[in-house]
Structures are given as C-alpha cells and as structure tokens.
Amino acid sequence: MTARVVPTEVDGSGDLGSMTGDPGWLVVAGQECRDLWRSGRGLALLFCLSVLLSAVTYLASTNSALNFLERREAVNLVLQFVVGVGVLLTLVVTADGISGERERETLESLLVTPVSRRAILAGKLIAGLTLWFAAYVVSIPYLWLLAREVGIFSRAMTLGLLVGTLVALGLGCVGLLISTVSNSNKISLAISLFLLVILFAPTQLPSGLPAGWFFDVIERLNPVSSGLAYITGQLVQAHPWSEDLSFLVSPVLTVVLAGGALVIAGPRLVRLTVGSN
Amino acid sequence: MSVTLEAVRLTKTYGASRAVEDLSFAAEAGEVMGLLGPNGAGKTTTIRLLSTVLTPTSGEFSVAGQPWTAATEIRRRVGVLPESSGYPRSQTGREYLRYHARLYGRSGQSARALAADLLGQVGLADRADSAISSYSRGMRQRLGIARSLVNNPAVVFLDEPTLGLDPAGQAQMLNLVRDIARRGTTVVLSTHTLPEVEQACSRVVILDRGRVLVSGSVAEVIRAAVLERFAQLRVPPELVEPAVRALADVPGLTVTQAAERPDVLRIAFPGSATIHADRRDGPNGALMAVANAEVPVLSYEVEGAQLSDAFLKLTRESVG
Numbered sequence: 001m002t003a004r005v006v007p008t009e010v011d012g013s014g015d016l017g018s019m020t021g022d023p024g025w026l027v028v029a030g031q032e033c034r035d036l037w038r039s040g041r042g043l044a045l046l047f048c049l050s051v052l053l054s055a056v057t058y059l060a061s062t063n064s065a066l067n068f069l070e071r072r073e074a075v076n077l078v079l080q081f082v083v084g085v086g087v088l089l090t091l092v093v094t095a096d097g098i099s100g101e102r103e104r105e106t107l108e109s110l111l112v113t114p115v116s117r118r119a120i121l122a123g124k125l126i127a128g129l130t131l132w133f134a135a136y137v138v139s140i141p142y143l144w145l146l147a148r149e150v151g152i153f154s155r156a157m158t159l160g161l162l163v164g165t166l167v168a169l170g171l172g173c174v175g176l177l178i179s180t181v182s183n184s185n186k187i188s189l190a191i192s193l194f195l196l197v198i199l200f201a202p203t204q205l206p207s208g209l210p211a212g213w214f215f216d217v218i219e220r221l222n223p224v225s226s227g228l229a230y231i232t233g234q235l236v237q238a239h240p241w242s243e244d245l246s247f248l249v250s251p252v253l254t255v256v257l258a259g260g261a262l263v264i265a266g267p268r269l270v271r272l273t274v275g276s277n
Numbered sequence: 278m279s280v281t282l283e284a285v286r287l288t289k290t291y292g293a294s295r296a297v298e299d300l301s302f303a304a305e306a307g308e309v310m311g312l313l314g315p316n317g318a319g320k321t322t323t324i325r326l327l328s329t330v331l332t333p334t335s336g337e338f339s340v341a342g343q344p345w346t347a348a349t350e351i352r353r354r355v356g357v358l359p360e361s362s363g364y365p366r367s368q369t370g371r372e373y374l375r376y377h378a379r380l381y382g383r384s385g386q387s388a389r390a391l392a393a394d395l396l397g398q399v400g401l402a403d404r405a406d407s408a409i410s411s412y413s414r415g416m417r418q419r420l421g422i423a424r425s426l427v428n429n430p431a432v433v434f435l436d437e438p439t440l441g442l443d444p445a446g447q448a449q450m451l452n453l454v455r456d457i458a459r460r461g462t463t464v465v466l467s468t469h470t471l472p473e474v475e476q477a478c479s480r481v482v483i484l485d486r487g488r489v490l491v492s493g494s495v496a497e498v499i500r501a502a503v504l505e506r507f508a509q510l511r512v513p514p515e516l517v518e519p520a521v522r523a524l525a526d527v528p529g530l531t532v533t534q535a536a537e538r539p540d541v542l543r544i545a546f547p548g549s550a551t552i553h554a555d556r557r558d559g560p561n562g563a564l565m566a567v568a569n570a571e572v573p574v575l576s577y578e579v580e581g582a583q584l585s586d587a588f589l590k591l592t593r594e595s596v597g
Binding site: 021022024027028031035038039104105106108109110111112113114115116272 | 325328329330331349352353355356357359361362363364365367368376377379380381382383384385387388424
C-alpha cells in the first residue's frame with residue numbers, strides 16, 4: 001500500500017475554513033459517551049444495576065414472607081439503592097477520566113488540540129453523569145410499581161432526580177479530581193472506592209443504634225448519607241419540601257468545592273504525568 | 278522562505294534538573310528539521326514545549342507568527358505525533374480522525390470528508406472502518422501522521438515516527454515526511470535513525486543533555502564536528518615511492534600503506550579540510566600533488582564523512 005500526502009498549500013493561519021463545529025466540551029462529551037456506551041461498558045453496568053434492582057423491588061413488594069417494609073419505606077429503599085449505585089457508577093467512570101488517558105497514552109494527543117483542559121474535564125464529567133441518568137431512567141418502572149399505590153411516584157422521581165443529580169455531580173467532580181492526580185487507573189479507582197466505602201459506611205449502620213450528635217454531624221457532613229437522609233424525610237416521614245433542607249447543604253457544598261477546584265485547579269492538574277508542568 | 282518556528286533561549290527545569298537549557302534555533306516553511314540527540318537529550322521535552330503541552334521555565338518561542346503565550350493559537354497551527362502515542366483501540370481509523378478533526382472545530386460533515394481524504398493520503402483507505410486494535414504498528418504510525426494533519430498545520434512535530442518499523446515502513450514514513458514538507462509545512466523530525474535524517478532533513482539540531490551542541494545543514498554539522506576524512510589512492514606499485522613523496526608536500530595529510538596492498542595508499546585529511554579546488558590540504562590538493570609528480574592514478578576514492586560520525590563525535594566530546 002503506497003502512502004502519499006497530497007501537497008496542499010499551508011497558510012499557517014490556523015483557519016480551518018468551515019469552523020462551524022461544536023464546542024470542544026461537547027465534542028469530548030460526545031466521544032466519551034460513544035466510548036462508554038458503544039463499548040458495552042455502560043450497558044453492562046446498567047444491566048447489573050437492573051438485575052439488582054429487580055431483586056430488591058421483588059423482595060420489597062411481592063414476597064409476603066419477606067415483605068417487612070411499609071410501602072413508603074420500600075419506595076425509599078429502592079430509590080436509595082438507585083441513587084447509591086448510580087452515584088457509585090458515576091464516580092467509577094469519572095475516576096478513569098484523566099488517569100485512563102494517561103495509562104493508555106492518549107492524553108498527549110488530546111492536550112495538543114485547541115480544546116482547553118477545562119473543556120476536556122467538562123466533557124468527561126458529562127459522560128460520567130450519563131450513567132447516573134441512565135440508572136435513573138432504568139429505575140422508573142420499578143419505582144412506579146412500588147409508589148403508585150401510595151401516590152408518591154412523582155415525588156419519588158423528583159427527589160431522585162434532584163438529590164441523585166446533586167450527589168452524582170459532586171462525586172463526579174471528586175472522581176475527576178482524583179483522576180487528575182493519579183498516574184494510573186488502579187490508584188485512581190482504589191482511592192475512589194475507598195472514598196465510597198467511607199461515604200456509604202454511615203448509611204449501613206443499624207437503625208437501632210442510639211443517634212448522638214457525633215453521628216448526626218457525620219451524617220450531615222457526608223454528601224451521600226445526608227442526601228439519602230433528605231430523601232427518607234421526604235418519602236417516609238412525608239415532610240414538606242422546605243423541611244430538612246439542611247441535609248442538602250453537604251451535597252451542594254461538595255458540588256461547589258469539588259466543582260470549583262476542578263474549574264480553578266483542573267487546567268493545572270491535567271498534565272501528562274502527575275507533578276510535571 | 279519565512280521562519281515558521283523560532284526558539285530563543287528556551288529553558289525547562291524540573292527542580293534542580295534542567296531538561297532543556299538555552300535552546301535557540303529557527304526553521305523555515307517547508308523545511309524538514311532533524312532533532313537529534315542521545316536518550317535523555319531533551320528532544321521530547323523540546324517538542325512538548327513547542328507544542329505547548331509543557332510551559333517553559335524561561336525563554337520564548339513562536340510558531341507560525343504566534344508567540345508562545347498564545348498557546349491555543351499555537352495548538353491550532355501545529356500537528357504532533359507524540360513519541361508514546363496511544364490509540365483508542367475500539368475506535369476505527371475513520372472515527373478516530375473524525376473525532377480529532379472535530380476537536381479542531383470542524384463540523385461533523387467536514388470532519389467526515391477530511392477523515393476520508395487523510396486516510397486515503399496515508400494509504401489506509403481500505404482499513405478505514407477497521408478497529409485500530411487490528412492495525413499494525415506501521416499503520417498506527419501512519420494514522421498518527423494523518424491525525425497530525427487534521428488541522429492543516431504550519432508545523433508538524435514527529436517524535437520518533439519510525440520507531441519499531443521495518444525498513445519498508447521506515448522508507449514509507451520518510452516519503453510521507455517529504456510529502457508533508459512539500460505542502461509548505463515545517464516538519465520537526467526527532468529520531469535516532471541518522472541515515473533518515475541525512476536523507477530527509479535540510480537542517481539538523483543536535484542536542485545533548487538539554488543543550489544545542491550544533492545546528493545547521495547536514496554538511497555544516499559534519500564540518501562543525503571537524504571529522505577526519507579519508508581517501509584511498511591506487512597507483513602502479515613501482516611508483517608508490519614518488520606518490521608518497523608528492524603527498525608529503527601537502528600540508529596536514531597522513532599517508533599510510535596497507536600491508537596487504539602496497540599499491541594502495543590510505544590518506545587521512547585533517548578535519549578542517551574540505552573539497553575545494555583551491556584548497557591544497559583537501560582531497561583535490563592531494564590528487565593534484567600526485568598528478569603533478571606525473572604518477573598515474575589508477576583509482577582514487579574519497580570517503581564522505583557521515584552524519585552518524587559527526588553525531589557520535591560531538592556527543593562523545595560533550596560527555597567528555
């Protein structure tokens with residue numbers, strides 16, 4: 001096979017003629033989504049989620065021997081499960097964002113394009129969030145099945161979208177930050193999973209434990225547990241929207257702090273190797 | 278010819294270690310500039326600085342009229358084939374080029390057309406829709422070259438483009454390099470394969486431990502290395518003595534006789550000697566001296582100094 005570059009006049013102006021393309025962040029996000037979904041990675045994760053969700057929903061709604069939950073609590077359980085797993089998936093995918101490019105040696109090709117490093121981060125964050133939104137969409141029939149009888153379907157869906165998106169956005173930013181300071185995927189994923197264990201540990205404590213101020217502080221500092229606590233208050237105790245809003249401070253702060261760190265420090269952190277500049 | 282790439286006292290340090298130091302050179306449009314140096318000389322760092330992936334510690338550079346501070350504008354005007362270039366293995370060649378064309382602001386339709394065009398130019402049209410994971414190393418390198426051209430760049434940096442390629446692949450790569458330069462694009466070619474540089478480059482910069490040892494045309498670099506050159510002179514066996522006497526009058530020459538072939542004289546010229554008709558210390562001077570002594574010359578072969586010799590001498594001197 002002969003290769004021959006056809007001589008074309010180069011003007012060196014950088015003007016590519018029809019510069020009517022999409023902004024860089026959108027191009028990166030589109031490609032990342034294609035890589036995530038078409039490679040089958042996203043679909044496999046979603047399949048696992050739907051299998052688990054089916055089991056949880058089945059146990060919570062139909063099995064009379066195991067049906068120990070009041071229906072509102074069953075909706076709450078399933079929604080918490082969806083938010084928890086959706087957030088986990090987002091964190092895992094974003095934690096691969098930059099460290100994965102470093103490991104596959106594809107980062108330099110991306111850095112030499114005119115797309116800014118902020119736009120690269122934004123594109124990867126959006127792609128990670130699609131997993132959360134897909135998990136949310138998958139949960140719709142399950143929640144409808146459980147919530148329609150007690151008339152809290154729309155409330156559950158709205159809560160799930162609000163709290164889940166907030167927590168997924170915050171942890172997505174955290175995952176990307178971890179990724180920018182990790183030279184390999186193994187390190188990035190290990191740190192992210194360790195973080196997840198820490199964040200989810202308070203949600204798994206037995207409910208019979210005496211609640212003290214320390215547990216309350218931990219629960220409110222933790223964006224996952226405080227977000228889930230807000231959902232519980234709304235769905236199980238039927239609190240009005242404005243009540244328990246303090247539980248959303250931690251998820252909002254996580255978005256502001258981690259997102260702010262990405263915007264401010266991200267361009268300096270997205271380097272070929274950690275520590276170089 | 279206009280200068281499209283200029284570096285002035287470019288320095289990059291990592292703590293106390295200096296990756297490149299006081300680098301100054303220029304390249305013109307349509308020129309192929311070879312960036313040479315032993316491992317760790319600073320070639321890749323130089324390319325990363327000039328393609329704005331790294332920020333210089335001091336000094337400055339410009340690419341296609343854009344100062345180094347206008348990093349985004351420079352990135353619009355350069356194409357890069359990095360040394361350790363990975364590829365998304367699940368994408369096809371067409372998808373890969375289309376994606377990169379869109380990163381440079383092309384619309385989807387324009388990117389599609391460009392991808393098809395470039396794949397054809399680098400000889401990958403028939404594998405355009407195959408996954409990159411099924412490409413050979415040579416095919417991946419050609420795909421990388423195609424990617425470096427998606428923005429019709431003024432300057433292309435190719436870091437070790439022939440690494441791991443067989444001789445046919447290397448020759449094909451060099452043809453591509455020459456073709457790119459013919460478009461008016463400046464090509465900066467970093468390589469260890471010196472014969473490639475002699476074939477393709479009009480200008481050479483030799484780096485060692487982050488510093489420019491020498492720069493100029495291949496001939497100028499060889500001359501700067503002050504390499505000793507050699508010639509073999511064959512005369513009739515009975516006239517060896519008069520020939521040696523005649524050569525003794527030429528300044529700077531050293532003449533030795535091969536033990537196994539007494540009729541063949543090996544002449545060493547000083548490094549400063551050049552092939553000029555008016556120079557008495559060079560190969561022409563030696564030939565004239567023998568001719569003036571009325572010694573018939575049966576054969577006379579001058580060995581050309583090679584870039585590889587100059588490279589080895591210069592880098593060895595630098596280490597010494």
